[in-house]
Amino acid sequence: MFLDPALLARIRERAARYDRDNTFFTEDFEDLKEAGYFTAMVPKEFGGPGLSLEDITREQMALAGAASATALAVNMHQVWMGVANTVYRTGDTSMNFMFEAAMAGHVFAFGVSEAGNDLVLFGSNSRAQAQEDGGYTFYGTKIFTSLSPGWTMLGTFGAEEGPDGEQVNVWGFVDRDSGVQIKDDWDTVGMRASQSCTTVLDGAYSPAERIVRRIPSGPSGDPFIFGIFANFEILLASVYTGIGARALEVAVETVSKRTSKATGTTYSQDPAIRWRIADAAMEMDVLYPLIAQAARDVDAGVDRGALWFPQLSNVKSQATETALRVVEKAVRVSGGSSYFNRSELSRLYRDVLAGLFHPSDDESVHGAWANALLGPIEA
Numbered sequence: 001m002f003l004d005p006a007l008l009a010r011i012r013e014r015a016a017r018y019d020r021d022n023t024f025f026t027e028d029f030e031d032l033k034e035a036g037y038f039t040a041m042v043p044k045e046f047g048g049p050g051l052s053l054e055d056i057t058r059e060q061m062a063l064a065g066a067a068s069a070t071a072l073a074v075n076m077h078q079v080w081m082g083v084a085n086t087v088y089r090t091g092d093t094s095m096n097f098m099f100e101a102a103m104a105g106h107v108f109a110f111g112v113s114e115a116g117n118d119l120v121l122f123g124s125n126s127r128a129q130a131q132e133d134g135g136y137t138f139y140g141t142k143i144f145t146s147l148s149p150g151w152t153m154l155g156t157f158g159a160e161e162g163p164d165g166e167q168v169n170v171w172g173f174v175d176r177d178s179g180v181q182i183k184d185d186w187d188t189v190g191m192r193a194s195q196s197c198t199t200v201l202d203g204a205y206s207p208a209e210r211i212v213r214r215i216p217s218g219p220s221g222d223p224f225i226f227g228i229f230a231n232f233e234i235l236l237a238s239v240y241t242g243i244g245a246r247a248l249e250v251a252v253e254t255v256s257k258r259t260s261k262a263t264g265t266t267y268s269q270d271p272a273i274r275w276r277i278a279d280a281a282m283e284m285d286v287l288y289p290l291i292a293q294a295a296r297d298v299d300a301g302v303d304r305g306a307l308w309f310p311q312l313s314n315v316k317s318q319a320t321e322t323a324l325r326v327v328e329k330a331v332r333v334s335g336g337s338s339y340f341n342r343s344e345l346s347r348l349y350r351d352v353l354a355g356l357f358h359p360s361d362d363e364s365v366h367g368a369w370a371n372a373l374l375g376p377i378e379a
Contacts, residue, residue: 002040002051002059007031008066015067018193019347022186024149025070025193032074039102041081043088046099053082053231054295057238064242065249068351069193071239073146079231080108080155082298086227087212089301094212095224098173101153108173111142111156111199113359120359121225123217126201128158128170134208136160136170137179138201144357148182148197153210156201159217167217171224172206179203190350226308230298233312233360234291237319240355241287244323247348248280251330258335273333280329283322290315310368313360320355321362327352 011028018025032038041056042048051059056078064071081102084095098108114125126140138158145154157171174180181200186192213224255267255277267273294315297304304311327349331338338345360368 001062002049002055003032003035003037003062007035008062011063011070012066015070015193016342016344016347018067018069020341022192024195025067025073026149028067028070028193029150032070033105033107037074038077038105038107041078041085042099042102043085046096047103048099052295052299053085053234054292054299056082057234057291057295060235060238061242061245064239065246067193068239068243068246068348069191071242072191072351072354073150073194073196075235075239076110076146077108077151079110079228079235082231082235083224083227086231086298087223090223092223097209106152107147107150109145109147109151109154111145111154111174111201113142113144114140115143118364119217121228122169122219123167124157124159124169126156126158128160128172130160131205134211136172136206136211138172138174138204138206140201142199142201144196145182145199146194146196148186148195148199152176154180154199154204156204157213158201160214162216169213169215169217170211171213171215173210173212174201174204174206178205189353190347191354229309230294230312233316234295234298236355236358237287237291237316240320240323240352241284241291243348243352244280244284244287244319244326247323247327247330247345247352248277248284250345250348251277251280251333254334254338267333276329276333280326283326287319287322290318307372310365310372313365313368316358316360317362317365320352320358323352323355 010031014027039048040051044050060071060075080098084098087095117125126138129137131137138156140158142156153173153175155173157169159167160170162168179202181202183198186195186197215222255273258267260267294312331345331349334345337343340346
């Protein structure tokens with residue numbers, strides 16, 4: 001493991017405080033930077049450790065088990081590093097600057113989601129305006145921008161009208177001190193330490209060398225878009241799998257200590273509780289090979305054809321829905337103490353709910369599979 005047990009223990013110890021105070025994970029952030037975690041996926045030829053996507057899925061599961069909000073926020077940086085790797089493996093050098101930037105201490109964040117925009121990667125309400133030097137300025141409002149207090153470069157996109165009136169999506173990376181306003185508006189049920197604040201782009205500037213794509217709006221098979229989708233879905237699945245695994249650990253510890261007044265034995269001897277614990281473990285057990293194989297195939301550049309995107313969506317959906325069920329089962333067997341905010345299970349329950357809101361949601365996953373198998377709905 002890249003993240004050592006002592007570091008993970010310190011991170012776990014701070015998680016409740018960050019959650020209670022609704023503050024950014026500053027100490028975790030500094031510890032992870034010192035450990036070199038933000039350079040973990042930089043290829044060896046650029047001076048980094050060269051961890052693969054499959055490697056980082058295991059790290060993110062462990063980090064999420066210690067502090068899920070920290071893991072979710074850090075996820076966004078690791079997703080961009082994964083995208084850069086996916087593009088680099090095709091022989092495209094357009095994102096190599098990210099490896100050099102990460103080695104120089106930069107931290108990347110995602111400025112993609114917009115309120116009411118269900119096109120996600122395929123269309124934007126934001127505007128991209130070309131500059132004479134080949135760079136672009138961006139105008140618009142992005143939501144759920146994790147790592148808000150810590151990022152130094154924001155990967156974002158906006159729409160530009162092409163010469164024939166078609167919409168072109170322009171993707172680039174802007175600095176936080178260039179036409180960027182970060183709102184202090186993160187007050188949520190869970191994932192509080194992620195501080196995923198709203199980000200307003202008002203002329204945010206990306207130089208030409210950081211404009212990585214100009215792609216017609218709509219679905220695209222560009223390796224860059226595939227890289228975002230694949231790394232995002234797989235690493236999100238890893239975080240929520242880590243949450244489910246930790247909830248199961250806590251449940252096992254709890255029922256092994258609690259004693260029934262009626263029987264005089266621990267609840268770990270209760271057949272009904274044993275069944276529920278086993279059921280949760282069985283659900284979790286399916287996720288590990290699912291995530292590992294998907295990550296391995298992305299690392300290897302395997303082409304799964306038309307089912308790749310639905311399958312990636314399914315990895316995320318299976319992980320988030322399973323983790324939600326597992327955390328609920330852990331709460332059920334652990335008793336009323338888990339209802340108090342001071343309980344780790346209470347925090348895990350609130351954090352795991354965030355998985356419902358990340359793309360791809362359960363409805364779109366089913367829609368993608370139905371279209372792949374049955375074709376689109378006839379007009």
